[in-house]
Amino acid sequence: MQDQRLVESLQAGDEQAFRGLVQKNYGSMLRLALTVIGNRSVAEDVVQETWLGVLRGLSGFEGRSSLKTWIYRILMNRARSAVTGESRRKALFSEQDAVFPETEPSVPAGQFTAEGKWIQSPSNWASSPESQLLSKETQEVLAQAASALPAAQRAVLQLHDVEGFRSEEICDILALSSANQRVLLHRARSKVRKALAKHEEGVK
Amino acid sequence: MNPKELVCREFVELVSDYLEDALSPADKARFEKHLRECDGCERYLDQMRITIESVGSLSVEKMQPETMDEFLHAFRDWHSES
Numbered sequence: 001m002q003d004q005r006l007v008e009s010l011q012a013g014d015e016q017a018f019r020g021l022v023q024k025n026y027g028s029m030l031r032l033a034l035t036v037i038g039n040r041s042v043a044e045d046v047v048q049e050t051w052l053g054v055l056r057g058l059s060g061f062e063g064r065s066s067l068k069t070w071i072y073r074i075l076m077n078r079a080r081s082a083v084t085g086e087s088r089r090k091a092l093f094s095e096q097d098a099v100f101p102e103t104e105p106s107v108p109a110g111q112f113t114a115e116g117k118w119i120q121s122p123s124n125w126a127s128s129p130e131s132q133l134l135s136k137e138t139q140e141v142l143a144q145a146a147s148a149l150p151a152a153q154r155a156v157l158q159l160h161d162v163e164g165f166r167s168e169e170i171c172d173i174l175a176l177s178s179a180n181q182r183v184l185l186h187r188a189r190s191k192v193r194k195a196l197a198k199h200e201e202g203v204k
Numbered sequence: 205m206n207p208k209e210l211v212c213r214e215f216v217e218l219v220s221d222y223l224e225d226a227l228s229p230a231d232k233a234r235f236e237k238h239l240r241e242c243d244g245c246e247r248y249l250d251q252m253r254i255t256i257e258s259v260g261s262l263s264v265e266k267m268q269p270e271t272m273d274e275f276l277h278a279f280r281d282w283h284s285e286s
């Protein structure tokens with residue numbers, strides 16, 4: 001409903017509405033485009049083209065998905081057609097990365113006994129002061145771990161845990177099955193947790 | 205040992221499916237049973253929850269002021285044409 005009202009405002013030429021929509025989404029759109037394309041200036045062009053495409057296609061928006069999902073789908077289409085040659089394989093990551101067997105378990109095998117039990121119980125993060133998790137240092141560890149992820153994992157993590165898209169919407173945007181979407185999400189989160197744990201061990 | 209009992213090594217692979225509510229009722233029951241009985245996995249689940257929360261605070265790309273000007277220009281053009 002709110003989407004419909006926003007679309008009407010845009011069609012009426014409401015600049016504030018357009019500015020607000022762009023401001024709210026530009027940063028994460030550029031981040032996703034960068035993840036897919038890997039080249040900043042091409043990614044910036046793709047985001048720009050996406051907004052032009054959004055305006056031109058606005059009268060065709062039927063509200064079957066949210067406006068945001070619709071915009072991100074246009075973004076992914078543009079991003080995919082923008083890349084050619086070697087990088088094309090990476091941009092079309094969809095199912096491939098997910099079905100590709102991960103050699104790394106979520107937790108290193110050495111942390112479990114032969115029976116699969118913890119050798120040493122994970123430390124209690126819930127009791128560490130919030131300020132520690134929000135510290136600049138931790139934020140850097142986090143950002144670094146996220147940027148080290150394979151493209152498909154990074155894209156799913158960003159859409160799900162940063163942008164708050166629902167799983168069905170992510171499947172729609174990235175053309176993934178829901179099982180593969182969850183596999184990618186789990187691998188991404190597990191790696192980021194591992195990086196935070198390693199950092200925390202070092203701090204102690 | 206009962207083969208249906210979950211061990212910690214398996215537990216950690218099911219965390220996202222659990223949080224996404226994608227486990228079958230039987231697997232969910234096994235997961236929650238293990239969670240009740242294992243302090244280590246309870247902490248692990250907390251760590252994953254905290255990780256997810258922290259990821260949510262990752263910053264996104266910044267927009268240059270010129271970029272917004274270009275967009276607004278395109279918006280005006282679009283509106284005057286339509």
Ligand SMILES: [Zn+2]
Nearest residue numbers: 212242244245
């Ligand atoms: Zn356990």
